[in-house]
Amino acid sequence: xxxxxxxxxxxxxxxxxxxxxxxxxxxxxxxxxxxxxxxxxxxxxxxxxxxxxxxxxxxxxxxxxxxxxxxxxxxxxxxxxxxxxxxxxxxxxxxxxxxxxxxxxxxxxxxxxxxxxxxxxxxxxxxxxxxxxxxxxxxxxxxxxxxxxxxxxxxxxxxxxxxxxxxxxxxxxxxxxxxxxxxxxxxxxxxxxxxxxxxxxxxxxxxxxxxxxxxxxxxxxxxxxxxxxxxxxxxxxxxxxxxxxxxxxxxxxxxxxxxxxxxxxxxxxxxxxxxxxxxxxxxxxxxxxxxxxxxxxxxxxxxxxxxxxxxxxxxxxxxxxxxxxxxxxxxxxxxxxxxxxxxxxxxxxxxxxxxxxxxxxxxxxxxxxxxxxxxxxxxxxxxxxxxxxxxxxxxxxxxxxxxxxxxxxxxxxxxxxxxxxxxxxxxxxxxxxxxxxxxxxxxxxxxxxxxxxxxxxxxxxxxxxxxxxxxxxxxxxx
Amino acid sequence: xxxxxxxxxxxxxxxxxxxxxxxxxxxxxxxxxxxxxxxxxxxxxxxxxxxxxxxxxxxxxxxxxxxxxxxxxxxxxxxxxxxxxxxxxxxxxxxxxxxxxxxxxxxxxxxxxxxxxxxxxxxxxxxxxxxxxxxxxxxxxxxxxxxxxxxxxxxxxxxxxxxxxxxxxxxxxxxxxxxxxxxxxxxxxxxxxxxxxxxxxxxxxxxxxxxxxxxxxxxxxxxxxxxxxxxxxxxxxxxxxxxxxxxxxxxxxxxxxxxxxxxxxxxxxxxxxxxxxxxxxxxxxxxxxxxxxxxxxxxxxxxxxxxxxxxxxxxxxxxxxxxxxxxxxxxxxxxxxxxxxxxxxxxxxxxxxxxxxxxxxxxxxxxxxxxxxxxxxxxxxxxxxxxxxxxxxxxxxxxxxxxxxxxxxxxxxxxxxxxxxxxxxxxxxxxxxxxxxxxxxxxxxxxxxxxxxxxxxxx
Numbered sequence: 001x002x003x004x005x006x007x008x009x010x011x012x013x014x015x016x017x018x019x020x021x022x023x024x025x026x027x028x029x030x031x032x033x034x035x036x037x038x039x040x041x042x043x044x045x046x047x048x049x050x051x052x053x054x055x056x057x058x059x060x061x062x063x064x065x066x067x068x069x070x071x072x073x074x075x076x077x078x079x080x081x082x083x084x085x086x087x088x089x090x091x092x093x094x095x096x097x098x099x100x101x102x103x104x105x106x107x108x109x110x111x112x113x114x115x116x117x118x119x120x121x122x123x124x125x126x127x128x129x130x131x132x133x134x135x136x137x138x139x140x141x142x143x144x145x146x147x148x149x150x151x152x153x154x155x156x157x158x159x160x161x162x163x164x165x166x167x168x169x170x171x172x173x174x175x176x177x178x179x180x181x182x183x184x185x186x187x188x189x190x191x192x193x194x195x196x197x198x199x200x201x202x203x204x205x206x207x208x209x210x211x212x213x214x215x216x217x218x219x220x221x222x223x224x225x226x227x228x229x230x231x232x233x234x235x236x237x238x239x240x241x242x243x244x245x246x247x248x249x250x251x252x253x254x255x256x257x258x259x260x261x262x263x264x265x266x267x268x269x270x271x272x273x274x275x276x277x278x279x280x281x282x283x284x285x286x287x288x289x290x291x292x293x294x295x296x297x298x299x300x301x302x303x304x305x306x307x308x309x310x311x312x313x314x315x316x317x318x319x320x321x322x323x324x325x326x327x328x329x330x331x332x333x334x335x336x337x338x339x340x341x342x343x344x345x346x347x348x349x350x351x352x353x354x355x356x357x358x359x360x361x362x363x364x365x366x367x368x369x370x371x372x373x374x375x376x377x378x379x380x381x382x383x384x385x386x387x388x389x390x391x392x393x394x395x396x397x398x399x400x401x402x403x404x405x406x407x408x409x410x411x412x413x414x415x416x417x418x419x420x421x422x423x424x425x426x427x428x429x430x431x432x433x434x435x436x437x438x439x440x441x442x443x444x445x446x447x448x449x450x451x452x453x454x455x456x457x458x459x460x461x462x463x464x465x466x467x468x469x470x471x472x473x474x475x476x477x478x
Numbered sequence: 479x480x481x482x483x484x485x486x487x488x489x490x491x492x493x494x495x496x497x498x499x500x501x502x503x504x505x506x507x508x509x510x511x512x513x514x515x516x517x518x519x520x521x522x523x524x525x526x527x528x529x530x531x532x533x534x535x536x537x538x539x540x541x542x543x544x545x546x547x548x549x550x551x552x553x554x555x556x557x558x559x560x561x562x563x564x565x566x567x568x569x570x571x572x573x574x575x576x577x578x579x580x581x582x583x584x585x586x587x588x589x590x591x592x593x594x595x596x597x598x599x600x601x602x603x604x605x606x607x608x609x610x611x612x613x614x615x616x617x618x619x620x621x622x623x624x625x626x627x628x629x630x631x632x633x634x635x636x637x638x639x640x641x642x643x644x645x646x647x648x649x650x651x652x653x654x655x656x657x658x659x660x661x662x663x664x665x666x667x668x669x670x671x672x673x674x675x676x677x678x679x680x681x682x683x684x685x686x687x688x689x690x691x692x693x694x695x696x697x698x699x700x701x702x703x704x705x706x707x708x709x710x711x712x713x714x715x716x717x718x719x720x721x722x723x724x725x726x727x728x729x730x731x732x733x734x735x736x737x738x739x740x741x742x743x744x745x746x747x748x749x750x751x752x753x754x755x756x757x758x759x760x761x762x763x764x765x766x767x768x769x770x771x772x773x774x775x776x777x778x779x780x781x782x783x784x785x786x787x788x789x790x791x792x793x794x795x796x797x798x799x800x801x802x803x804x805x806x807x808x809x810x811x812x813x814x815x816x817x818x819x820x821x822x823x824x825x826x827x828x829x830x831x832x833x834x835x836x837x838x839x840x841x842x843x844x845x846x847x848x849x850x851x852x853x854x855x856x857x858x859x860x861x862x863x864x865x866x867x868x869x870x871x872x873x874x875x876x877x878x879x880x881x882x883x884x885x886x887x888x889x890x891x892x893x894x895x896x897x898x899x900x901x902x903x904x905x906x907x908x909x910x911x912x913x914x915x916x917x918x919x920x921x922x923x924x925x926x927x928x929x930x931x932x933x934x935x936x937x
Contacts, residue, residue: 086821092819252563277819448899449898451898
């Protein structure tokens with residue numbers, strides 16, 4: 001606008017300015033002069049150029065806590081950090097998520113089951129806390145002027161079938177579960193046949209069925225409800241990843257703990273350093289990579305420095321099929337003796353399920369392509385044997401998702417690393433991270449803010465067990 | 479005075495021509511030597527002023543501030559070594575040059591004999607400070623902080639320029655010593671009231687007064703450690719010093735005009751102390767505590783009795799050392815944990831016990847524990863404000879309580895309690911850091927023994 005005024009102002013006087021001026025240009029030529037001054041300054045002062053870039057799309061340069069991974073576990077940690085801080089805005093949290101559509105994240109691709117039938121008391125307590133959280137979800141996740149969260153929780157229960165040889169351990173497990181307060185009932189084969197007539201009880205000696213607080217829910221609504229609530233609490237989000245080339249800002253003091261994180265912005269070559277006090281590794285299937293980039297595992301094997309985080313992505317298939325003669329609306333989440341599981345999906349006689357492959361048949365986790373032969377060869381025979389009505393099923397669709405599989409003992413890692421002291425883990429739950437997410441988030445937030453686990457004692461889940469070799473075996477992992 | 483100014487100016491060639499390995503050593507040691515020279519002006523015959531020339535003079539008000547200024551330069555250099563270690567040599571030299579330029583302007587400001595000279599240098603201190611805050615501060619908010627700082631102070635001081643020129647035309651000269659004998663009493667007219675406002679507003683913004691204090695938390699928090707130190711210790715005192723000099727020419731208008739400002743500062747003192755209790759950011763807490771202490775100083779200067787002036791100068795000196803010490807302590811936290819949030823840096827006493835000692839001593843002086851000079855300053859001010867009005871004791875009493883509350887809150891949050899896990903591998907205290915703290919504390923303790931030096935010109 002200024003230029004146009006000048007043009008109008010100087011226009012009529014062009015004749016008096018002399019023959020040296022060209023038509024269309026005027027002596028002031030603001031932009032060229034600014035460029036010249038800039039060039040001169042650049043030649044005098046060494047170092048970075050003087051332009052001020054627009055950085056509004058970048059994450060802030062400082063944050064107190066950076067959570068790598070914006071899935072259910074990362075968001076749960078962010079939620080509890082903000083909920084447990086004693087004063088408002090006391091702690092600044094940044095969540096770095098590589099894909100805001102969550103196309104490969106385990107949360108969205110999960111079957112969404114929740115049950116209390118674990119053998120470790122801590123896992124049972126986590127499940128009990130989480131179901132309480134989910135039942136009262138709108139008290140926790142209410143945001144002003146936003147619609148309430150509907151988790152579509154189906155309390156149909158979780159049915160575990162055990163053969164003769166597993167019957168004794170199942171009974172023991174149920175005793176532990178009942179001690180912790182879960183309501184599980186044990187059924188013999190006849191009782192099972194009476195309750196669920198569509199089951200073929202051949203080979204089943206004992207079955208345990210959760211009477212309350214078990215079933216499945218919609219992980220997407222939980223994820224988005226949490227995301228909305230966490231944003232309203234003041235947590236910053238950024239879409240970027242922590243890549244191999246530049247991952248962590250090295251510590252200025254020479255020890256192992258990173259001073260901050262390099263975030264590579266999505267779809268660009270731009271890196272933004274974020275200086276932070278605490279890094280939380282909630283990257284799910286990619287947590288192993290993130291831990292490696294922080295220097296965990298760089299050392300002679302057998303030492304604490306050389307102990308890697310044993311979490312790697314494992315691909316699991318979920319198949320959705322239609323069977324009009326199937327079990328019906330009362331069908332719980334059933335876990336067969338062979339390792340095959342299924343549950344009802346929706347009200348139109350659809351079911352979904354799958355099976356964990358054995359170690360030899362592990363599919364390649366490089367992509368999320370589905371192997372339909374796996375269903376025909378490994379899942380369908382056992383399904384048809386257990387529920388005869390499933391002989392006439394027709395597969396509707398299938399998808400694959402990653403487990404953040406802990407190769408050591410298939411149970412999660414929670415808490416700080418003993419050497420890289422400002423990296424906290426909340427990962428490695430190998431398929432039951434979603435159902436324990438509220439409890440795990442609270443445990444990590446307590447560890448960061450208060451220095452220890454206050455409510456559920458998750459110290460058996462610390463990283464040091466990988467070095468000490470103490471496995472936390474919880475049988476019956478789907 | 480040239481014996482101080484010329485060596486300080488020569489610190490500039492010293493920084494640019496030093497070898498990079500000797501850069502910090504050279505500048506720190508020579509600035510220490512310069513600070514010893516300033517001690518010579520303490521020697522006073524018969525309470526007279528030292529008149530070095532028509533331009534420079536020092537008396538018992540400006541001498542302690544001058545010594546504080548020159549003592550603080552080596553301390554700023556010691557404190558900046560760590561966060562500047564990653565920069566290139568040219569940038570380090572630029573930073574030190576900014577500090578030295580600021581130092582020259584400050585020394586000349588405190589020893590200025592003429593009010594116009596004082597004003598020019600008062601404004602000149604803004605530019606190096608702005609550059610230090612916006613170039614070497616830590617977060618993106620520092621640009622906002624620099625803008626607030628610059629424009630608040632500038633807008634406040636423009637009326638002062640006009641007022642000084644008017645006064646010079648009226649009185650013929652603005653030499654402070656002449657003004658003491660030369661200034662006629664002002665008649666109570668609107669013009670003179672506006673002139674009173676024009677003279678005082680610049681310093682009210684600088685102190686800062688409670689309603690005009692918004693720039694201070696931003697500037698203190700976003701500045702690098704040297705910036706915070708110089709801001710808290712010296713630049714705030716420029717306001718107090720200016721007010722004390724200008725009240726000579728503003729009588730008797732001050733008696734009526736000062737009333738709202740005394741009220742505002744007494745109220746603001748309690749308000750900002752209460753805000754400190756709710757702060758989560760350590761530097762922000764120390765910044766608000768500065769506002770609170772300076773509010774006491776403003777109230778004292780407005781009351782204009784000998785006791786209040788003594789209290790004001792004592793508190794200015796004491797607060798300069800204490801506040802700078804607290805900022806240095808907060809900076810040692812920040813350099814280790816990379817976060818200023820207090821929640822994340824707890825239980826430091828178990829891992830850094832020596833640093834805990836410095837924290838304890840700093841907190842004790844901040845909450846005005848007797849017999850420290852902070853206590854003497856606050857006591858004199860509280861006594862004089864009580865004599866000005868009996869009711870003010872309620873506010874000042876509440877303030878002493880809340881000051882103790884937030885100081886102890888800061889001490890207990892950072893030092894006591896259980897450690898967070900991510901602090902287990904903190905580096906132990908550097909000797910440099912401990913030196914920095916002792917160099918703050920030794921003057922505080924020595925002055926406690928003999929506070930008459932800081933009692934100002936009405937002692």
